[in-house]
Amino acid sequence: MYCLQVRKSTYQFCRRVPIDLLSQFPNLTIRHSLQTKDFSEAKRRRNTLLVHYDNEFQRLRADKYSSPRLASNYFQSKPVAEVSQSAPQLFISTKNTELCEVISLSDLSTFYMAKLSLGGNKKTIQDFSSSIDVALQYFGLDTEASAINRSMVREFMLFLTRIPVRFTLSKKTRGRPIQEVVEIADKLNMERSSISTVNKRLDVLSAVFNYGREEDKVSKNPFVNLRMKEVKKAKSKRQPMCEQDLGKLFSNLTKGSEDFWVTMIAAYQGARQNEILQLRREDIYRERGTWVISFHDRFDDNSLKTESSVRVVPVHHHLVSSGFADWVAMIGAGERLFQTASLGIYGNYSQTYSKHINAVFRSLGVTNHFHSLRHSFRDACREAEVASDIADYLGGWSGSTSVSRSYGSLEFSLSHMKRQLDKVSYPN
Numbered sequence: 001m002y003c004l005q006v007r008k009s010t011y012q013f014c015r016r017v018p019i020d021l022l023s024q025f026p027n028l029t030i031r032h033s034l035q036t037k038d039f040s041e042a043k044r045r046r047n048t049l050l051v052h053y054d055n056e057f058q059r060l061r062a063d064k065y066s067s068p069r070l071a072s073n074y075f076q077s078k079p080v081a082e083v084s085q086s087a088p089q090l091f092i093s094t095k096n097t098e099l100c101e102v103i104s105l106s107d108l109s110t111f112y113m114a115k116l117s118l119g120g121n122k123k124t125i126q127d128f129s130s131s132i133d134v135a136l137q138y139f140g141l142d143t144e145a146s147a148i149n150r151s152m153v154r155e156f157m158l159f160l161t162r163i164p165v166r167f168t169l170s171k172k173t174r175g176r177p178i179q180e181v182v183e184i185a186d187k188l189n190m191e192r193s194s195i196s197t198v199n200k201r202l203d204v205l206s207a208v209f210n211y212g213r214e215e216d217k218v219s220k221n222p223f224v225n226l227r228m229k230e231v232k233k234a235k236s237k238r239q240p241m242c243e244q245d246l247g248k249l250f251s252n253l254t255k256g257s258e259d260f261w262v263t264m265i266a267a268y269q270g271a272r273q274n275e276i277l278q279l280r281r282e283d284i285y286r287e288r289g290t291w292v293i294s295f296h297d298r299f300d301d302n303s304l305k306t307e308s309s310v311r312v313v314p315v316h317h318h319l320v321s322s323g324f325a326d327w328v329a330m331i332g333a334g335e336r337l338f339q340t341a342s343l344g345i346y347g348n349y350s351q352t353y354s355k356h357i358n359a360v361f362r363s364l365g366v367t368n369h370f371h372s373l374r375h376s377f378r379d380a381c382r383e384a385e386v387a388s389d390i391a392d393y394l395g396g397w398s399g400s401t402s403v404s405r406s407y408g409s410l411e412f413s414l415s416h417m418k419r420q421l422d423k424v425s426y427p428n
Contacts, residue, residue: 003049004046013030013033015029016028019137104144105136105144107145109136128204130168135156139152146219148222149222157226161198163192164191164193165190167185172184203227205223206221240376241368241375242367243427246427258340259360263370265293266377268318268377269315269319270377271295272309272350273349273350273370275396276338277338279293281333281335284315291314291324292312292414308393309396311393311394313421314421316422316424354369380424380426387420394417
């Protein structure tokens with residue numbers, strides 16, 4: 001729900017102030033009550049405010065940057081990377097350059113974000129906006145997008161490795177220009193961004209320029225195929241739960257509690273945490289005599305990671321025998337199963353709940369995180385020789401192409417998936 005939040009059942013408009021305009025507003029975030037509880041009406045009023053503030057931001061920028069006292073930079077500070085306007089060779093590009101309009105990096109980024117805001121979820125928009133903000137501070141607001149070349153991008157890539165983790169949250173660095181952030185990190189020897197994070201930031205900028213090429217805004221993408229090589233070995237990445245950790249969870253979690261069922265569904269269904277937390281009573285039902293779970297995004301506060309995440313899957317026999325269906329029956333009609341999990345600022349339930357459940361796991365002496373259960377499920381599928389396309393479908397992995405996305409069209413699909421899923425087991 002982009003720029004929408006719910007406060008005491010009433011929708012609220014919520015939009016971050018652009019970094020270059022922070023001095024023009026009293027708070028970091030613009031908030032207005034939309035004075036409605038109806039989602040469709042809230043979206044209509046939100047869109048009106050979005051247009052209003054887009055025009056207001058444009059007006060403020062026009063006033064701000066028309067002043068000769070200000071640097072030609074998005075952040076009223078000197079860009080980290082100076083683009084020499086007196087070096088004409090920087091502007092000599094491909095043969096098609098003359099077909100593309102002259103556009104600044106700021107305008108190109110705004111153009112891309114307008115497209116992303118139409119379909120991206122709030123977390124994706126926030127992450128992309130953060131990476132773009134870093135690039136704008138580094139290169140400068142008014143730098144022509146076509147002036148950024150491969151060599152400059154490589155220097156930017158090295159600069160990204162010096163940025164500390166969570167710098168927008170730390171009291172020492174938040175709200176400061178990116179160059180100052182790096183200097184503070186050097187001085188305090190703060191933990192730096194991982195190679196994976198650096199590559200994600202580069203991918204964001206590559207996406208911006210790719211879209212610019214598609215729309216004839218720029219003639220080339222200097223970020224294309226430019227990534228840092230991760231020296232981290234596969235075995236250092238997140239691992240499945242070990243047998244001892246699984247035993248601690250199954251033995252010590254209070255049976256019938258929300259934490260117990262969230263954990264069991266993750267272990268025996270392979271579902272993602274947010275998929276589980278947004279389940280409602282009506283999502284668990286009997287189909288042809290078999291209990292099934294429906295993972296979907298039909299409700300406004302539901303969100304799924306990929307298209308393949310939408311699925312209807314049978315319930316594992318261990319969950320049924322443990323009383324899952326009886327527990328669900330005690331939930332009120334239309335209510336979410338796991339009501340202790342609250343909706344986070346990015347529009348999902350796992351943002352806040354993950355901290356809670358991982359703290360519970362640590363209190364039980366479990367060394368891995370909750371998401372490791374999803375890896376455990378995949379390993380258990382392999383051990384049980386579950387067909388890979390069935391395993392993909394059960395867990396909502398994007399590799400699922402062989403299984404019908406609408407199992408009702410094939411009478412044997414549900415029963416076949418049930419037989420395959422019930423083969424999944426864990427020691428003890």
